[in-house]
Amino acid sequence: MQKINNKFNGKIKSNFDINEENVANMTVQYIDSVTSDNLELQKYLLNFLIKKIVDKSDQTSVLEYSIFNKLKNIKHMQDKLNKVFPNGITEFRYYLDTKYKELNNALKEKKFQKADEITKNYLIQLAQENIKVKRKWLYFTDIHSIPPYDLFFIDLLWKIYSNSRFGFSVQRNIWLSCNKNWGIFLEKINWNQENKIKRYPDEFTWNTSATKGHLPLFNQIRGNQAFLSLLEHHAWIIYDC
Template sequence: MLSGRPPSTQLGIDQLLDRLVSGSSRQKRSTASALEKVSEQLSGKADVALKAYSPEGDDWGAGWILQILQRHHPETLDAIPGVSGGWFQMPSSCGIDYSDLQRALLKEEFEEADRLTSCALRQLAGEQAVERGYVYFSEVPSIKPVDLTTIDRLWIAYSQGRFGFTVQSRLLGALGGRYDRLWPKIGWKNDGVWTRYPGSFQWCMDAPEGHMPLVNQLRGVRLMDALLQHPGLASRS
């Protein structure tokens, strides 16, 4: 049965931008690909297009517009107010600057973004976590919600809604809370010997949903469980 609406590939730039804002989840996905094909036209409308989104939110439509420009017309980003310092707002309860994280995600440098995320979590957990080089699950409850929310928002905004702690939490809930079912779902490999990066890890937008950021499970699932149940994330799941 025909819907009566033209496919995304036949829509004009204004229609594509409107669908990216107000379309269904499925429509937004198909629109994302079509919008990249008209990146030249998008470069002349980006500033206006971004006004449909809130820098305080995590709508990946805004993140995708910025990523298309970064891919094809990076010179136009300099002309958009606020982009140089990070278009999405990045509040922190303890003065951490998340600009490098936002910049890495914008450029789709996901391995660097994962490293910066781990570094930020150690800072948030306290001096002892920084000194030892990793976070104990028992240190997670003391982390301020606003920072975890900021980190999660940035991952979601620059991954078409595919990556982030709350994405992992949603998938885990759909699998009955079973981590042994979550690992293959998000493309993590647990062969009994965990390293910092599981085998076959992918640092790209095409990675499985929930693939990033990585949480080391060397000491079991308690760290990831503590993160996903943290009030700053649980309220967003």
């Protein structure tokens, strides 16, 4: 499968040196030829589209719209596509270029400590949108108020810019693999040192050499209840992360 994906990816990239209209025509013809009955390539194509839009955040190309329309016409891909792009590419770009621009820029520049702080502030704002008296922290009871799509989008950016090493859904999958054993989980993501939570920020690793699932930190300093609620958030079921 990896060889097929590399060939597919290379075929598309080889066309980017040609003018925009020819890129769309040539590449979509190729996509049509390889995706009609190939479920794995259809899934790969969706991931390729998402990454391409995020990488090229200034505008949407003819190629990206062409891939989007191709996937939209494949019946069993429509549900997944509607979850990622509930109101099309335009609203996805609003989240990318406006609503979460600060996080997107920090992650793109690999400034993971800054991105961690930005993420914390976003989650606090999202969870308290309907609360009159604002706080600078979250209770575990606040977590369910975070809209699923916003949580999915924040997590998506973390995964894209870390090559799927970081993100809440990555942490959730590790937690599940540990049978929800909190002590084992903290060891796995390297938050513990000699059975104690590491000191923020110096004892944490702020680059992609960190253990898988090490970032973002979220609410680790205030205990595990809020973080546990985040790992149990219904967004992960909706988006099958």
